[in-house]
Amino acid sequence: MTVPVVDARGVGKTFGTGAEQTEALRGIDLQIGAGDFVSLIGPSGCGKSTLLRLIGDLVTPTTGSLAINGKAPGQARLDRDYGIVFQDATLLDWRTVQKNVELPLEIMDFSDAERPVRAVEMLSLVQLAGFADHYPWQLSGGMQQRVAIARALAFRPSLLLMDEPFGALDEMTRELMQQEVLRLWEETNISVVFVTHSIPEAVFLSTRVVVMSPRPGRISEEILIDLPRQRTQDTREDVRYFQLITEVREALRRGEPGGGS
C-alpha cells in the first residue's frame, strides 16, 4: 500500500484566544492519493482556504494529525514538496518572466547552468516560450497566472496547491486555463489540491470534489467525479457532467445551516 500524499485525521484549527476565538475547521478527515485532483468547494467562511494552508504548512493545526507524504508538514516544506499558486499571481515585478520562474530554483541552490534550462522548459510547458524576457506588467492576467504556475512546478514538487487561482480571470480565459492545468496535471502526474467556489470548475477539473460547510468549517460530503480522466471541451456538454454539477450543488445546499432537511 502506498503512502497517501495528504493524510489528515481529526484536524481542527482555531484562530485567536479567549473571547476572540474562532473555530475555522473541525474534525477534518481527508486522504489524497498520488495523482489525485481534489477540489475543495464551499461557501465563504467554510475554511477551504484554511485547509489548503494547513496542508501547505502556512498555518499549523490546533488539533488532530496531518501528514504529507508520510511526513510532518514542516518537514515536507523543507523537502520542497509544495508548489503553491494563489489567486494573485504574486510575481516579482523587478524580475523578468524567466527570472521569476528561476526564483525558487535560486533559493533551492540549483546550479547556474540548470536554472535557465528548467525555466525555459517550464515556460514552454505553459506556452509562454516567447515571453521569457518580458516583465510581469507587460502580460495579461491569464499569462501572469501561467507564469505563477510555471514557477510553482519548476522544482518538481509532488503536491500542487492552488487557492482560487482563476478567481480573477474572465470566463473565456478561465476555461482555457482549466484546460492548461489538466494538461499539466497529466504530463507531470502531480497531485493537486484546488480551492474554488465555482461548481462547474470543480467538476470539470477534479477526480474528487470535497464539499465543505461553514461555522465551524467541516467536510460535509465527498463526491467522486467519475468522468473519463481525459477531459475535453466536449466534457462540458456531457450529460454526466451536468448530473455531477447538480450533485455538487445539492450537496452544498444540504450543507447550508438550515438548508438541509
Added chain:
Amino acid sequence: MNRRLARSGISIVAVIAAFIVLWEGYKLVWTALGWEIPVSPDNRTMPHTWDILLTLFRPAQRNGPPLILVEALAALMTLREAFVGFVVGGAIGFGLGVLFVRSRTSERAFMPYVVASQTVPILAIAPMVVVWGGRLDIPQWLTISIIAAYLTFFPVVINTLRGLRSPQPTAMELMRSYASSPRETLWKLQVPAAMPYIFTALKVSAAASVIGAIVGELPAGFRGGLGRDLLQFSQQFTAAPEKLFAAVLIAGLAGMLFVGLVTLAEHRWVAASRRQGSEITRVPA
C-alpha cells in the same frame, strides 16, 4: 530621450523666467503703490535679480577671485561633508530598518528614540558633536559629516522599514514554501521591493545632509564651507543684501545637484515600472 531633455530644459528656463518676472513685477507694483507689506520692495530688502547675478561675477574681496568661484569651492567643501554624512547616515538607516523588520522587540525598544532624536533641534546637538569631535582629534570636516548623518538616517530608517514590509503576504508565504532562509527572503524579496521607498528617502536625505553640513559648520567655525559665508553675508545684509541672496542661490544649487545625482542612481537601479509617479502602470489582471 532628446525630446524629453529638451522639454525639461525648456520648463526649467520657463520657471526661472517666471520667477524673475514675478520678483521684478512685485517690486514695480509695490513701489508704485507705496506698499510695504508683506515685504518692502526697496533694493535693500529685495535687490534686483540682475544685481544678485552680477554680484556672483564681482570679486568677493578687493582684488580677489569672483564670488561665484569662492562660493563654488565652498559648496564643494560642504558637499563633501554632506556626502560622507549621507553615506554614513544612509547605511545606519538601512541597517536599523533591517534590524527592526527582523525583530519587533528591537523596533519597540529603539523606534521611540529614533523618532525622539529628530525632535531635538540640530542646533543643540551640533555644538556638542563639535566639542566631542575636537577632543577625539577627528578632522573637523568629518565631525561636520556626523552632524549631517544625524539628519540623514531618519528618513532612511522609516522608509526602509516600510519598504521591507511592502511585499504582499502571499509573496512572503511563497518564500516560506520554498523553505527560504530569512537572509534569502531579505535579499531576494524584501530589499528589491523596498528600493523605490529607499530612493524616495535618499532624495529627502540628500537635501537634508546639505542642510546638516551647513548647520554643522557654524559651531565648528569651519572655514571654507558655505555655512560661514552664509552667516557672514547675513550679518552684512543691510549693507549688501545681494551677496546673501547669491550665496543662498549657490547653496540651493548644491542641494539640487546632490538630489539630482540620487535621482540618476534611482533611474539606474529601479525599473521604470516601479518608480513613483511612473507613466507605466501594471496591466490589470
